[in-house]
Amino acid sequence: MIRLQGVGKRYPGGKEALSNISLHINRGELVFVTGHSGAGKSTLLRLIPLLERPTRGQIFIASMSLARLPRRRIPLLRRGIGMIFQDHRLLYDRLVFDNVALPLIIAGTPYREIGRRVRAALDKVGLLDKERHYPVTLSSGEQQRVGIARAVVARPPILLADEPTGNLDPALSGEIMRLFEQFNELGATMMIASHDVTLINRLGHRRLTLADGKLIDDGLGQRQEI
Numbered sequence: 001m002i003r004l005q006g007v008g009k010r011y012p013g014g015k016e017a018l019s020n021i022s023l024h025i026n027r028g029e030l031v032f033v034t035g036h037s038g039a040g041k042s043t044l045l046r047l048i049p050l051l052e053r054p055t056r057g058q059i060f061i062a063s064m065s066l067a068r069l070p071r072r073r074i075p076l077l078r079r080g081i082g083m084i085f086q087d088h089r090l091l092y093d094r095l096v097f098d099n100v101a102l103p104l105i106i107a108g109t110p111y112r113e114i115g116r117r118v119r120a121a122l123d124k125v126g127l128l129d130k131e132r133h134y135p136v137t138l139s140s141g142e143q144q145r146v147g148i149a150r151a152v153v154a155r156p157p158i159l160l161a162d163e164p165t166g167n168l169d170p171a172l173s174g175e176i177m178r179l180f181e182q183f184n185e186l187g188a189t190m191m192i193a194s195h196d197v198t199l200i201n202r203l204g205h206r207r208l209t210l211a212d213g214k215l216i217d218d219g220l221g222q223r224q225e226i
């Protein structure tokens with residue numbers, strides 16, 4: 001589903017954030033991405049919806065080469081990828097309902113469908129009673145769950161989460177990971193970047209380990225030289 005071949009990323013004027021990354025994530029897999037601060041986890045996730053472009057190598061999503069994707073097709077690529085950020089990135093002047101509805105509006109979903117699907121997504125994250133609230137009136141964990149509802153509402157085949165439990169206590173982190181496992185069981189291919197080694201160990205999914213921009217372990221028993 002997601003394949004990288006010899007991918008490198010150097011930010012303008014910066015050092016190499018990723019170098020020579022090759023990996024393959026199968027359809028329906030749930031994979032953790034771990035590594036020290038600055039190891040390249042966010043950069044790796046940002047390459048997949050083309051929020052950043054690689055400076056070397058090739059990325060394929062469902063066998064389609066991103067290098068060959070015309071610029072006008074990028075919005076369509078992004079509609080198939082739900083993203084969850086640590087800092088939520090909600091629209092604070094819009095109600096919870098409107099935040100979650102956004103991907104459906106962008107996708108041109110018929111109006112009568114929107115209410116039903118937004119409520120189904122809010123129900124899934126336990127926030128059905130908050131649809132008429134503004135995000136600022138919610139706790140950090142609730143805001144994170146609004147972000148998750150927004151990411152899954154259009155049922156994208158790929159979900160990417162960047163430190164989704166970074167600000168949350170262990171109980172809430174565990175709850176959010178269980179939600180992710182449910183989405184994965186429904187078929188979503190998932191990449192979750194996280195520092196939370198205790199939680200990752202407990203859940204026991206495949207783990208990609210980055211160090212200084214290199215993939216030092218692909219979680220398949222093939223440890224690479226740094």
Ligand SMILES: Nc1ncnc2c1ncn2[C@@H]1O[C@H](COP(=O)(O)OP(=O)(O)OP(=O)(O)O)[C@@H](O)[C@H]1O
Pocket residue numbers: 011012014016017035036037038039040041042043044
């Ligand atoms: N927009 C940018 N411009 C220049 N350098 C960047 C940019 N974004 C990231 N970097 C650099 O690329 C490297 C990898 O950063 P990245 O954010 O991907 O790491 P990370 O593993 O997600 O770190 P953290 O866990 O702290 O979020 C770092 O050296 C960082 O300073």
